[in-house]
Amino acid sequence: MKIERIELHLVNMPLVKPFETSFGREDREVHIIVKIYADGLIGYGESPVGQTPGYAYETGETAWHIQSEFLAPAIINREISDIEDFLKMTAPVRGHHFAKHGFECALWHLFSLQQNKPLYQLLGGTQKIIRSGVSVGIQKSIAELLGVIGDFLDEGYKRIKIKIKPGWDFEPVKAIREKFGDVPLMADANSAYSLQDISLFRELDPFSLMMIEQPLHYQDLTQHAQLQKQIKTPVCLDESIAGVAMAEAAIALKSCKIINIKPARVGGLTKAKQIHDLCQNNRIPVWCGGMLEMGIGRACNIALSTLPNFTLPGDVSSSKKYFHRDIINPEILFENGELTVPEEPGLGFIPDDAVIAKFTENRWVLSG
Numbered sequence: 301m302k303i304e305r306i307e308l309h310l311v312n313m314p315l316v317k318p319f320e321t322s323f324g325r326e327d328r329e330v331h332i333i334v335k336i337y338a339d340g341l342i343g344y345g346e347s348p349v350g351q352t353p354g355y356a357y358e359t360g361e362t363a364w365h366i367q368s369e370f371l372a373p374a375i376i377n378r379e380i381s382d383i384e385d386f387l388k389m390t391a392p393v394r395g396h397h398f399a400k401h402g403f404e405c406a407l408w409h410l411f412s413l414q415q416n417k418p419l420y421q422l423l424g425g426t427q428k429i430i431r432s433g434v435s436v437g438i439q440k441s442i443a444e445l446l447g448v449i450g451d452f453l454d455e456g457y458k459r460i461k462i463k464i465k466p467g468w469d470f471e472p473v474k475a476i477r478e479k480f481g482d483v484p485l486m487a488d489a490n491s492a493y494s495l496q497d498i499s500l501f502r503e504l505d506p507f508s509l510m511m512i513e514q515p516l517h518y519q520d521l522t523q524h525a526q527l528q529k530q531i532k533t534p535v536c537l538d539e540s541i542a543g544v545a546m547a548e549a550a551i552a553l554k555s556c557k558i559i560n561i562k563p564a565r566v567g568g569l570t571k572a573k574q575i576h577d578l579c580q581n582n583r584i585p586v587w588c589g590g591m592l593e594m595g596i597g598r599a600c601n602i603a604l605s606t607l608p609n610f611t612l613p614g615d616v617s618s619s620k621k622y623f624h625r626d627i628i629n630p631e632i633l634f635e636n637g638e639l640t641v642p643e644e645p646g647l648g649f650i651p652d653d654a655v656i657a658k659f660t661e662n663r664w665v666l667s668g
């Protein structure tokens with residue numbers, strides 16, 4: 301198909317509740333919605349950038365720059381017959397995975413519409429029902445944390461992930477175990493610790509967490525391998541797996557037993573699927589992480605989660621956990637922690653241009 305028009309929309313939506321991690325607190329999400337027009341069809345993608353370079357180096361401004369100055373000019377007016385073509389045309393741009401993911405998702409969406417198939421089938425997904433947990437940010441007190449977790453358990457979510465940081469780690473985990481028994485529980489440190497904190501990780505071992513996510517430095521693989529040798533809790537990597545090469549290295553070095561796959565972090569669905577396949581061949585279970593996506597990015601995460609090695613509940617969750625009104629119809633709703641994957645061609649959810657327009661604070665267009 302020939303790429304006729306590309307639009308960027310900077311969409312700014314308040315979160316239902318502020319989300320706090322070891323690297324900061326966000327009360328709104330400002331993401332780039334990408335629209336690509338070809339053959340009378342429109343594909344949508346989302347770049348779920350943070351407002352600070354606290355999780356990844358990209359922000360809305362860096363992604364906008366890369367998309368408007370490099371990615372859009374590389375594909376406008378060009379014939380793209382499959383995703384491989386897009387990856388070749390944009391290979392000269394190194395890194396900037398969130399920026400690339402927004403474009404790649406829009407193209408996957410276009411191909412799924414053109415072939416009249418759901419995106420999950422194009423990806424090779426096999427699971428018809430996917431399961432989700434929730435990621436619970438750092439709260440003001442343990443009492444509040446227990447309240448929030450109780451509400452999510454009542455909604456039926458399949459596992460609880462809490463964010464931890466030094467000073468908010470052992471006590472909250474202990475309190476959750478005391479109040480909720482052996483609920484499936486894990487902790488995400490977002491790189492807040494070092495190997496010097498080994499005594500804390502040993503103290504956490506008896507709580508039988510499903511895993512501890514990204515305890516050490518965001519680029520590290522070797523120290524995670526040393527840590528994994530000394531603790532029983534499985535180490536899961538998030539930030540450190542910035543691409544296929546890092547996943548290969550992590551497996552070779554035994555840096556982790558589980559990998560969190562986020563398409564935005566690894567540069568799109570193609571790379572996400574490659575990491576999935578690699579993990580499957582090495583018997584490393586994976587799950588789909590989240591970046592507080594709006595509906596388009598979330599629909600893309602749902603499609604990815606249907607691949608067979610996504611055996612652990614993800615952070616996908618219902619729209620209403622994040623936003624008062626999502627940008628797609630219908631909104632995403634997990635019931636009892638489960639969602640039946642839609643069979644309609646495309647993303648399975650219809651982007652709502654009126655809602656997108658209402659929250660858009662900047663636009664950019666390139667026409668062929």
Ligand code: OSB
Nearest residue numbers: 355435538589590591592593615
């Ligand atoms: O580390 O998984 C993470 C949110 C923003 C940045 C990083 C992370 C997260 C989450 C929330 O844990 C995932 C979600 O619910 O979308």
Ligand code: MG
Nearest residue numbers: 488513514538
């Ligand atoms: Mg994480």
